[in-house]
Amino acid sequence: xxxxxxxxxxxxxxxxxxxxxxxxxxxxxxxxxxxxxxxxxxxxxxxxxxxxxxxxxxxxxxxxxxxxxxxxxxxxxxxxxxxxxxxxxxxxxxxxxxxxxxxxxxxxxxxxxxxxxxxxxxxxxxxxxxxxxxxxxxxxxxxxxxxxxxxxxxxxxxxxxxxxxxxxxxxxxxxxxxxxxxxxxxxxxxxxxxxxxxxxxxxxxxxxxxxxxxxxxxxxxxxxxxxxxxxxxxxxxxxxxxxxxxxxxxxxxxxxxxxxxxxxxxxxxxxxxxxxxxxxxxxxxxxxxxxxxxxxxxxxxxxxxxxxxxxxxxxxxxxxxx
Amino acid sequence: xxxxxxxxxxxxxxxxxxxxxxxxxxxxxxxxxxxxxxxxxxxxxxxxxxxxxxxxxxxxxxxxxxxxxxxxxxxxxxxxxxxxxxxxxxxxxxxxxxxxxxxxxxxxxxxxxxxxxxxxxxxxxxxxxxxxxxxxxxxxxxxxxxxxxxxxxxxxxxxxxxxxxxxxxxxxxxxxxxxxxxxxxxxxxxxxxxxxxxxxxxxxxxxxxxxxxxxxxxxxxxxxxxxxxxxxxxxxxxxxxxxxxxxxxxxxxxxxxxxxxxxxxxxxxxxxxxxxxxxxxxxxxxxxxxxxx
Numbered sequence: 250x251x252x253x254x255x256x257x258x259x260x261x262x263x264x265x266x267x268x269x270x271x272x273x274x275x276x277x278x279x280x281x282x283x284x285x286x287x288x289x290x291x292x293x294x295x296x297x298x299x300x301x302x303x304x305x306x307x308x309x310x311x312x313x314x315x316x317x318x319x320x321x322x323x324x325x326x327x328x329x330x331x332x333x334x335x336x337x338x339x340x341x342x343x344x345x346x347x348x349x350x351x352x353x354x355x356x357x358x359x360x361x362x363x364x365x366x367x368x369x370x371x372x373x374x375x376x377x378x379x380x381x382x383x384x385x386x387x388x389x390x391x392x393x394x395x396x397x398x399x400x401x402x403x404x405x406x407x408x409x410x411x412x413x414x415x416x417x418x419x420x421x422x423x424x425x426x427x428x429x430x431x432x433x434x435x436x437x438x439x440x441x442x443x444x445x446x447x448x449x450x451x452x453x454x455x456x457x458x459x460x461x462x463x464x465x466x467x468x469x470x471x472x473x474x475x476x477x478x479x480x481x482x483x484x485x486x487x488x489x490x491x492x493x494x495x496x497x498x499x500x501x502x503x504x505x506x507x508x509x510x511x512x513x514x515x516x517x518x519x520x521x522x523x524x525x526x527x528x529x530x531x532x533x534x535x536x537x538x539x540x541x542x543x544x545x546x547x548x549x550x551x552x553x554x555x556x557x558x559x560x561x562x563x564x565x566x567x568x569x570x571x
Numbered sequence: 572x573x574x575x576x577x578x579x580x581x582x583x584x585x586x587x588x589x590x591x592x593x594x595x596x597x598x599x600x601x602x603x604x605x606x607x608x609x610x611x612x613x614x615x616x617x618x619x620x621x622x623x624x625x626x627x628x629x630x631x632x633x634x635x636x637x638x639x640x641x642x643x644x645x646x647x648x649x650x651x652x653x654x655x656x657x658x659x660x661x662x663x664x665x666x667x668x669x670x671x672x673x674x675x676x677x678x679x680x681x682x683x684x685x686x687x688x689x690x691x692x693x694x695x696x697x698x699x700x701x702x703x704x705x706x707x708x709x710x711x712x713x714x715x716x717x718x719x720x721x722x723x724x725x726x727x728x729x730x731x732x733x734x735x736x737x738x739x740x741x742x743x744x745x746x747x748x749x750x751x752x753x754x755x756x757x758x759x760x761x762x763x764x765x766x767x768x769x770x771x772x773x774x775x776x777x778x779x780x781x782x783x784x785x786x787x788x789x790x791x792x793x794x795x796x797x798x799x800x801x802x803x804x805x806x807x808x809x810x811x812x813x814x815x816x817x818x819x820x821x822x823x824x825x826x827x828x829x830x831x832x833x834x835x836x837x838x839x840x841x842x843x844x845x846x847x848x849x850x851x852x853x854x855x856x857x858x859x860x861x862x863x864x
Contacts (some may be wrong), residue, residue: 309691312863331596339691345684349617361602361694364593373589380586406688411589443586481620 252498261323262287263414263446264308268317269305271470278303280470281317286448290440292457292478293450295467301450302342302365305416309339322413335364338407338415340452342422345403348392352383352402355391356409363410374409379442381435397428403437408445415439417449421456433460458482486524487556489516490539493549504540511535521556594694596693600702603694607706611672623671628714631664635718639725650726653824654743657722658715658750662811663780665754669707670775673758674768676703677854682766686861696862697855704851707755708748715747742823746814749843753810754779756850763857783809794828802829806839813843 264286271279279300293301306312308321310330313393319326346355356378360370378387381401386394391402398466400420420436421429437460440447451457457464457478463479466473474481492498496518503513503520512523525535536553543550592604606615612628613621630763633717635657652660680686690696719740726736757778762771786809793802804810806827818825831839 306863311687311690331695334691335593335693337691339688341684341687341688341691344685345687347679347683347685354615359688359692361606362599362689362694364595364599364693365589366592366594369589369591376587410593438586444588450840 251323260288264321264448266304266308266317266319269304269307269314269319270316271300271307271312277470279307279314282470282472283317284465284475285466286446287463288440288446289462290436290447290449290460292455292461292464293448293467294452294454294464295450295473296452299452299467299468300470301467302418303470304337305448305450309334309337309416318524321469336413338410338412338445340403340407340415340417340420342418343398346391346394346399349390351388352378352391352394352398353387355402356405359406360409365410370409373411374405377405377408378402380408382431396423397425397431398549400424400428400432400486406433408439408443410443414446414448419452420449421451421453429456436460441503482557485556488522488525488535488539488542489519489552489554489556490522490543490550491519491552492543493551498548501546502543502548506539507544509538509542511538519552583761590851591817596698599692599694600698603699603702604709607703607841608710610675611707613712616675620675624668627664627671628717631661631668631714632718632721633822634661635721635725639721639728642725642731645806646729649731650722652722654717654719654722654740655746655818655823656825657718658747659811659815659818659825660716662783665711665715665750666776666779666783666811669711670753670772670779673707673709673755673762673775674771676707677759678766678768678771678841679763681763681861685856696858700858701851702856704755704759707759708751711751711755712748715751716744719743719747739824742818742821746818746821746823747819749847750810750814752847753813753843753850756774756847756854757810760850760857763854768809769777777822779810783811785809786812799829803835807842810843810846813839813846817843 262285265284267283269279269282271277282300282304293304295301307314308319308326310326310333314326322336324330324332324336326333346352350358353374356374357370360373361367364565366372381404383398383401383405386398387402391399400422404420406416407417417436421432424432433456436447436449439445440460440462447451448473449457449461458481461478463476464478465475490502492502496515499515499518503515506513506520506522511525511527514522515521522535522539529535529538539553540550557560609615612624613619638657641644641647658665680689685773686699689699694702704749723736723740727733738773758771758775761774761778786805790802790804790812793799793805803816806816812827815825815827816831816839817823817836819827820831
């Protein structure tokens, strides 16, 4: 499988894996994964069971891989996992908070378990709880927290010891749209303002499109693609046209353009035009043609824009590998 | 910044990195041990969770105070109960304390899955398990040592022979340590497997109190029937009968149905040590397994 690193040259990768494989009997959780992860926010996308959590647990040294190698922050996962666990933070997907302890006490304790002294742990935990947005409620037992507050507390304990890298496993799970947005903004800030490298998983592509610099797509334990988020969203060469009016106007434009040799199809209220044929390929020719056709038909042009790809397309294009 | 002079403004300093000292694994393990020890007695936890441990401790100290009072006032020439036997007499309280408090250290992290957060940190699963076990062991030992110390102070106040008393005290302390290792292993293992607190408590009560009751009954019947070796053999099957058997063999002031001597003493010591080791190994295996899930 090819190594795809996007445009990450110049700095040492935060995570590198080579042929990483994990099989549970006949279940292949991860197969021959070779990938690099750099600074900033990296999204790890895949359906449930695609191998995202397995990868994180292997990198933390909690699971032994069946084959392959990996390094995290320059440390080998096989021999230096303790050193790795000192430098990384981990926010698991599932519930992991004792209900009878306050977030404040819990985060202090977890910071101490990462090697911070008593007073440093208290100071750091107050700082981190403020950053994740837990205010007065930090002194209440966590059993009474909403899902959003629990996710924040889980995030706080992952950041308590100022790690150089955090693994966030499905941080938006179970959140309502507003809380989901808050969490995503927070993830973005951790990667940019806090300067902590982030590996964040999600089964929702759209979410990671918003916050990550780089996206790794896993499917059934295989690497489907790894590249900068921008590459996923680059122009496809298609055009989108919208005219004033209803579907009738849309279809009139579409039919007229088709007669002039463009391949059109309706998409919502717009006409999607496939990359123009060679005679119209030079800069602006297709745009001029569309403008002229709209004018001839007496239609008001509302929008004429290049179409962009979506992360979802990876699953459509790159037919699942076996 | 120009608005620094305005009072009551909270300035967001932004994210601050930590570049101070980071402790090594031994220091982290020590912190875990101390926190665990405090938690067994409800310290650093809610007020409610202090009630049970301190109530039991008070109940186990009270008879010692009464004994001390009697000895000091009446001027007896020896303690009416030996140090080792005092622990044996209050075994119900010790067992209840272990059964009630072991789940605090061994069930909670597993039930709420916070164990994952510990294992994603420098301490490994085996070190975690050993530290938890040590916390409970020391907590149990303290539980037995406090009334023992009261008795010793009483004995000193009433002017009993010092060297005699010190010898007896040291024997008791060694036996109590062994007993604490055993009980911590047994109740810890039960609590780490049955994650519901209720089940864990009932399981520990079965293992410590009910089983000991059965063993004692068998020992008594066998001794009655003059089947001495059967009686002594039965004593191998409960931590409390191991404790009293060893105390009897070592002349620490506990009477058993049949005196434990010779090879039996060695067998008792071996079984006690093996049982403690087996429980510890099982605990390590249990936490290792949980950690990889």
